[in-house]
Amino acid sequence: xxxxxxxxxxxxxxxxxxxxxxxxxxxxxxxxxxxxxxxxxxxxxxxxxxxxxxxxxxxxxxxxxxxxxxxxxxxxxxxxxxxxxxxxx
Amino acid sequence: xxxxxxxxxxxxxxxxxxxxxxxxxxxxxxxxxxxxxxxxxxxxxxxxxxxxxxxxxxxxxxxxxxxxxxxxxxxxxxxx
Numbered sequence: 001x002x003x004x005x006x007x008x009x010x011x012x013x014x015x016x017x018x019x020x021x022x023x024x025x026x027x028x029x030x031x032x033x034x035x036x037x038x039x040x041x042x043x044x045x046x047x048x049x050x051x052x053x054x055x056x057x058x059x060x061x062x063x064x065x066x067x068x069x070x071x072x073x074x075x076x077x078x079x080x081x082x083x084x085x086x087x088x089x
Numbered sequence: 090x091x092x093x094x095x096x097x098x099x100x101x102x103x104x105x106x107x108x109x110x111x112x113x114x115x116x117x118x119x120x121x122x123x124x125x126x127x128x129x130x131x132x133x134x135x136x137x138x139x140x141x142x143x144x145x146x147x148x149x150x151x152x153x154x155x156x157x158x159x160x161x162x163x164x165x166x167x168x169x
Contacts, residue, residue: 020145023154
């Protein structure tokens with residue numbers, strides 16, 4: 001249990017990388033042929049997906065897309081606090 | 090004649106507000122415009138280039154990953 005990553009740090013990292021993905025996405029909307037932006041998007045997107053999976057593994061899924069990464073034999077989607085509950089957001 | 094006068098006042102005010110290189114006192118405020126060869130009444134936005142990208146953490150806190158768009162908007166005239 002000691003090497004379980006810190007929840008807040010993971011969330012921060014997911015927020016940061018998600019923002020980078022979004023910014024690159026917006027750039028690509030107007031520059032669809034930019035190979036540099038495409039490469040950066042791919043890199044960030046992969047890191048983000050990995051981080052979301054990792055988060056789901058330890059703390060439950062943030063979105064329904066990673067619901068299967070939360071390794072449980074039971075449905076854990078409703079276990080975590082909702083955004084309006086304490087510890088939710 | 091009254092029409093001409095109000096027009097003149099408007100022009101003076103315009104010259105004060107716009108990025109004109111001439112001081113307000115010169116009547117030739119429409120000279121020395123670096124954009125003078127471009128069609129009037131059109132807005133121009135240069136293409137953004139992929140360069141000077143912030144690290145994700147910095148971009149998140151600055152509100153943009155593009156250093157060139159990280160402007161010091163301070164709510165008053167002039168930059169830092």
